[in-house]
Amino acid sequence: MGRIRVLMVLGTRPQFIKSAPLIQQLLSRRKRISLNLVHSGQHYDPEMSHVFFSQLELPRPALNLNVGSGTQVCQTATIMLRLERFLKESKPDVVIVPGDTNTTLAAAVAAAKAGYRVAHLEAGLRSGDMSMPEEINRRLTDHCSTLLFAPTRTALKNLANEELSKNAWLTGDTMVDAMRTAIPKAKEIEETLLESMQLEVPYVLVTLHRPSNVDDPTRLREIVRSLQAAGELRLIFPIHPRTRERLLALGVNITRNRSRVCYIPPQGYIETLALLKNATCLLTDSGGMQKEAYLLRTPCITLRSTTEWPETLRKQANCLINDPRMIPTAIARAGSLDIRHEPFSNPFGNGTAAQKVTKILEDEVTPRNI
Numbered sequence: 349m350g351r352i353r354v355l356m357v358l359g360t361r362p363q364f365i366k367s368a369p370l371i372q373q374l375l376s377r378r379k380r381i382s383l384n385l386v387h388s389g390q391h392y393d394p395e396m397s398h399v400f401f402s403q404l405e406l407p408r409p410a411l412n413l414n415v416g417s418g419t420q421v422c423q424t425a426t427i428m429l430r431l432e433r434f435l436k437e438s439k440p441d442v443v444i445v446p447g448d449t450n451t452t453l454a455a456a457v458a459a460a461k462a463g464y465r466v467a468h469l470e471a472g473l474r475s476g477d478m479s480m481p482e483e484i485n486r487r488l489t490d491h492c493s494t495l496l497f498a499p500t501r502t503a504l505k506n507l508a509n510e511e512l513s514k515n516a517w518l519t520g521d522t523m524v525d526a527m528r529t530a531i532p533k534a535k536e537i538e539e540t541l542l543e544s545m546q547l548e549v550p551y552v553l554v555t556l557h558r559p560s561n562v563d564d565p566t567r568l569r570e571i572v573r574s575l576q577a578a579g580e581l582r583l584i585f586p587i588h589p590r591t592r593e594r595l596l597a598l599g600v601n602i603t604r605n606r607s608r609v610c611y612i613p614p615q616g617y618i619e620t621l622a623l624l625k626n627a628t629c630l631l632t633d634s635g636g637m638q639k640e641a642y643l644l645r646t647p648c649i650t651l652r653s654t655t656e657w658p659e660t661l662r663k664q665a666n667c668l669i670n671d672p673r674m675i676p677t678a679i680a681r682a683g684s685l686d687i688r689h690e691p692f693s694n695p696f697g698n699g700t701a702a703q704k705v706t707k708i709l710e711d712e713v714t715p716r717n718i
């Protein structure tokens with residue numbers, strides 16, 4: 349029997365992280381599996397892409413679709429068109445699509461329509477908020493996939509509710525696998541990193557990039573005002589390119605300085621974990637960081653009205669606030685919360701998700717003769 353030809357399509361920062369453990373597993377099974385990576389080019393700045401390839405030791409993609417930035421529709425359609433050509437040439441046995449970005453949806457639809465099997469890594473998440481591009485992406489991706497890898501029991505239940513159980517497996521979350529490798533590295537650099545930023549504990553880590561928070565100037569202005577007013581603690585804010593553009597448009601001074609809110613460039617994976625681990629609390633709208641905070645036991649405030657990771661709401665480890673004016677109170681509350689020594693359950697798996705996914709692929713996918 350020939351090798352299983354696996355194609356993985358990825359293109360954004362969170363996809364690099366959650367795919368890394370699976371890529372390493374698939375590469376370790378060279379005798380049975382051949383792996384090709386395609387980078388959509390959705391994230392293209394060195395600090396949004398290259399740094400993750402080097403920190404996570406990812407192989408060079410076989411192809412970069414260079415989609416760049418654009419509207420939701422433009423990005424999705426362009427990836428589909430450009431990927432179609434590569435699918436015809438490479439004829440994979442299965443196409444793996446991680447996460448819930450435009451890259452995920454575009455690759456899933458293009459592959460399914462061209463007659464290829466689609467495997468969705470991180471299937472079954474639901475926030476219930478269809479105004480989020482990610483919610484559209486994940487629902488549609490699940491429905492055109494034939495292998496669904498659910499990270500949690502809740503995700504598996506969500507798939508059952510949509511009659512998708514037949515193709516679903518509970519595998520755990522590959523982000524737990526990724527963190528296991530990265531945490532010792534984060535511990536190694538944390539002291540030097542904090543020193544280089546002249547950052548002393550306690551501080552609050554802030555990351556915001558969702559269109560719902562940063563694209564509306566009135567809301568963004570309110571957020572900036574609330575950050576300035578949030579008590580005595582310093583706030584360290586690595587700014588995503590989308591947020592950077594919007595802050596500059598508002599005339600906010602984002603040059604790195606010693607003021608209370610300290611804006612810094614986007615950070616690598618290891619640096620982000622080090623900053624998160626040492627933070628008094630996190631204020632975020634990222635999905636992945638809510639979970640990383642939970643696992644590191646850093647109290648989290650999520651500036652959204654919904655979450656696709658309801659497990660993180662346990663033990664008050666994460667709280668949802670939608671009104672930016674609540675930020676100062678939420679930070680004061682989270683800052684006084686000590687959850688580091690609480691007995692916590694870990695609903696995200698035990699760090700063997702990538703192994704489980706690989707085993708399922710080997711069992712379920714038969715190589716086609718071409």
Ligand code: UD1
Nearest residue numbers: 360361390391392393396417418449450451481482589590
């Ligand atoms: C995307 C994902 C989101 C994920 C996030 C992580 C979708 C719908 N959203 O959002 O789920 O949480 O990635 O970062 O796929 N830009 C640059 N350099 C880059 C990339 C982007 O300057 O390397 C700027 C561009 O101005 C672009 C903007 O950031 O217009 C937004 O980028 P985009 O790819 O549209 O989505 P994200 O906001 O990053």
